[in-house]
Amino acid sequence: MHASKLPTLSPPAISIPEPDHLVLEESSRGEIESALTYGRLGGHHPIHLGDHLGDGRYRIIHKLGSGGFANVWLCRDMKSREITKYVALKVLLSGASVGDDCDEMRVSKMLGKLHLDMDQEAGAKYICLPSDHFEIDGPNGSHRCFVYPVLGPTVTAPILRKFESPDKVLRNICLKVVQAIDFLHGHGICHGDLTPFNILLQTSGLDGLSEDEIIHMLGEPRKVRVLTQSGENPTEPTAPKYLVRPVDWNSTSIDLKFVSDQPCVIDLGQSFQVTDPPRDFALTPEPYQSPELMLDKALGLGCDLWALGCTLFEIRTGGRLFGKWANTDDAYLCDMANTLGKFPEPWWSTTWESRKKWYKDEVDSQGRVISILNDLAKDNVVPEEPESNRDIHPSGSLQGKLAQGLRYEVGWPSWDSFSRDISADEIEMFSDLLGKLVKFDPKDRLTAKAAQDHEWFKM
Numbered sequence: 001m002h003a004s005k006l007p008t009l010s011p012p013a014i015s016i017p018e019p020d021h022l023v024l025e026e027s028s029r030g031e032i033e034s035a036l037t038y039g040r041l042g043g044h045h046p047i048h049l050g051d052h053l054g055d056g057r058y059r060i061i062h063k064l065g066s067g068g069f070a071n072v073w074l075c076r077d078m079k080s081r082e083i084t085k086y087v088a089l090k091v092l093l094s095g096a097s098v099g100d101d102c103d104e105m106r107v108s109k110m111l112g113k114l115h116l117d118m119d120q121e122a123g124a125k126y127i128c129l130p131s132d133h134f135e136i137d138g139p140n141g142s143h144r145c146f147v148y149p150v151l152g153p154t155v156t157a158p159i160l161r162k163f164e165s166p167d168k169v170l171r172n173i174c175l176k177v178v179q180a181i182d183f184l185h186g187h188g189i190c191h192g193d194l195t196p197f198n199i200l201l202q203t204s205g206l207d208g209l210s211e212d213e214i215i216h217m218l219g220e221p222r223k224v225r226v227l228t229q230s231g232e233n234p235t236e237p238t239a240p241k242y243l244v245r246p247v248d249w250n251s252t253s254i255d256l257k258f259v260s261d262q263p264c265v266i267d268l269g270q271s272f273q274v275t276d277p278p279r280d281f282a283l284t285p286e287p288y289q290s291p292e293l294m295l296d297k298a299l300g301l302g303c304d305l306w307a308l309g310c311t312l313f314e315i316r317t318g319g320r321l322f323g324k325w326a327n328t329d330d331a332y333l334c335d336m337a338n339t340l341g342k343f344p345e346p347w348w349s350t351t352w353e354s355r356k357k358w359y360k361d362e363v364d365s366q367g368r369v370i371s372i373l374n375d376l377a378k379d380n381v382v383p384e385e386p387e388s389n390r391d392i393h394p395s396g397s398l399q400g401k402l403a404q405g406l407r408y409e410v411g412w413p414s415w416d417s418f419s420r421d422i423s424a425d426e427i428e429m430f431s432d433l434l435g436k437l438v439k440f441d442p443k444d445r446l447t448a449k450a451a452q453d454h455e456w457f458k459m
């Protein structure tokens with residue numbers, strides 16, 4: 001799910017304290033979950049370490065992540081008696097748990113109807129589907145809960161360092177993501193929110209470890225106290241005593257031997273049957289939106305294929321394909337035009353109304369768009385070092401973007417980076433694949449099935 005779909009929360013039916021009286025003892029930049037998401041109807045369920053959910057079956061032992069709609073907890077499955085077993089439990093905001101249609105279960109239901117033998121389906125093992133679901137009632141409303149396998153982080157610098165051949169590993173991860181999307185598309189399902197943030201690496205070997213071993217490996221959960229404005233502990237049950245900071249996979253003390261090189265595509269909350277696209281839908285974040293989605297609000301498998309191109313680029317290089325510095329639709333569209341050329345009609349002359357602010361109507365002798373203003377429209381990429389790939393390819397092209405090489409950087413709270421060049425051969429092959437996925441006309445885009453046979457994957 002994505003934050004643009006944040007549900008409007010209904011006004012409280014009972015008298016509860018105003019939500020803005022809660023603060024965190026310390027908060028950090030970019031933190032999604034805040035104290036304000038508690039203490040109100042529609043908000044999060046107050047959860048503490050050691051709590052049991054799902055009729056006592058799932059015991060909370062750490063937090064794995066938080067998004068715009070949910071917190072995801074690492075739990076021990078107490079039903080498993082022989083060996084310890086761990087699961088990821090996604091607990092939705094109660095405001096996101098309304099309605100008959102249950103987003104997270106929709107794909108499982110669609111696939112269930114097809115009576116598939118999932119072991120026989122190549123891409124099925126790279127899709128994260130819930131194994132169980134239930135509902136809990138609490139002081140902030142009812143919350144849908146979904147049980148998933150425990151996954152690890154997205155690809156990051158420290159993870160890459162642990163692999164002997166990171167380039168090969170990254171290409172393999174990309175292939176499996178393509179297989180996962182092919183699996184969905186083959187069964188008429190559009191993912192609807194494909195981004196690199198929704199590609200996590202699988203874990204292995206966690207089951208059987210003791211809780212102490214798990215905590216030792218992931219780091220002791222960090223608690224941040226929730227306080228009232230006057231600095232007191234909140235007394236009402238609508239707020240937890242503390243929030244838990246999610247596992248920091250970039251921390252140097254985490255043992256990455258449990259993180260595999262197999263990806264898994266998560267967050268199928270926006271997925272839909274191609275034959276029945278939703279009328280009211282949430283948009284994928286801008287960097288992954290296709291031009292037809294941005295300009296015509298047209299949704300379909302083609303949007304997934306465009307997002308797939310952007311996602312593969314980002315996995316392989318650690319950088320954004322379109323709009324690295326952009327923060328408006330125009331800036332994203334300009335970067336697409338700089339990289340891919342003039343848009344087809346009617347987009348160029350009519351639909352993209354502000355285009356004339358940035359580009360002339362005609363293109364130059366090499367088919368490149370001609371900028372009117374240099375600021376926004378100009379490409380973000382400045383070639384630096386001579387005698388490298390950067391000088392061979394114009395920066396306003398897919399090759400030019402790939403010529404910047406692999407640049408993975410981890411920001412707050414731990415800093416780390418991992419960088420290296422991408423060979424000229426690979427730039428040629430990969431830009432060919434990307435160019436076929438990010439075609440302007442969705443009908444011209446390479447299907448996920450055909451993409452798997454591309455020579456880039458055979459390097």
Ligand SMILES: Nc1ncnc2c1ncn2[C@@H]1O[C@H](COP(=O)(O)OP(=O)(O)OP(=O)(O)O)[C@@H](O)[C@H]1O
Nearest residue numbers: 001002064065066067068069070072088148150151
């Ligand atoms: N199965 C899992 N195993 C481990 N961590 C997970 C798992 N599923 C989700 N996470 C972590 O929890 C975070 C939030 O999950 P998810 O994206 O499903 O929630 P959301 O509220 O729907 O998010 P968004 O606002 O990004 O749409 C993820 O970014 C990821 O870090």
